[in-house]
Amino acid sequence: MRAVVVVESYFGNASQVAETIATxxxxxxxxxxxxxxxxxxPRLEADLILICAPTHNLSLPSASSRAQAVQRGAPQPAEPGVQEWLDEVTALTGRVVAIGTTAGSRFTGxxxxxxxxxxARKGIRAxxxxxxxxxxxxGPLRTGEIERARDWALSVVAGSSGQK
Ligand SMILES: Cc1cc2nc3c(=O)[nH]c(=O)nc-3n(C[C@H](O)[C@H](O)[C@H](O)COP(=O)(O)O)c2cc1C
Incomplete structure (x- = not known):
């Protein structure tokens, strides 16, 4: 299987999830x-394309939420993020899966x-x-979340066995 992971992270938690899955x-x-x-x-082709970002203000990070993250102690992030990258994407060929991190209370977005x-705006299904x-x-990630990321990755491999 060939996989590509695209990740955005401010405090390292989404990166930790992405790296756990990659490993x-x-x-x-x-x-x-x-x-x-x-x-x-802007063009990716793989069996699995995983896009991973933290939830900011109920949605994807933006220029203003990145600034808020820095105010809350994040190191100065590399810009742009997933939102801006997706605006430039021309093709994502393969199974595309979106994952995220959240603060986990009831109405997190x-x-x-x-x-x-x-x-979907690009006519691509994720x-x-x-x-x-x-x-x-x-952060840190809640206890058990790294194990859940690992289990999820194992389930993806199990699901793709038998395919090319
Ligand atoms: C500006 C800002 C806005 C946020 N808004 C939300 C939100 O709407 N819902 C939520 O669940 N978490 C929110 N959070 C918490 C983030 O989800 C959390 O910081 C992130 O998942 C940590 O991942 P990271 O270490 O990869 O950046 C917000 C964090 C920041 C900095």
Missing amino acids: TLRERGASVEVHDAASAP SAAKAIVKRV ERGPEFVVNATA
Whole structure:
């Protein structure tokens, strides 16, 4: 299996999820590239294209929410993020799955949902994958979330076995 992961992260939690999934897929024999959204190419082709971002203001990070993240202690982030990258995307060929991180209370909004909608504007279908919960704005991820990311990656490999 060939997989490409595109990730945006301010406090490192979405990156930790993305790296856990990438490592798990590699352990199972996949070849995996991980790109920061700021430098991801506009055309991607792979068996699995995973897009991972934190939820900001109920949706995907924007220029203003990035500034708010920096005010809340994030290191100065690389811009642009997933939202701006998706606006420049010309082709995503393969199974596209959106995943996100959230603060996990009841009305959090969802970066993953926003990714699915944004990808649809390009006429591309993305599946809404899992959301991983952080304990606070800067993290860490809630206990068990890394294991859940690993299990999810294993389920993807299991589901794709038998396919090319
Ligand atoms: C400006 C800003 C707005 C946020 N808005 C939301 C929100 O609407 N819903 C939510 O669940 N979490 C929200 N959060 C918390 C983020 O989801 C959390 O910081 C992120 O998932 C951590 O991932 P990261 O370490 O990869 O940046 C917000 C965080 C920031 C900095």
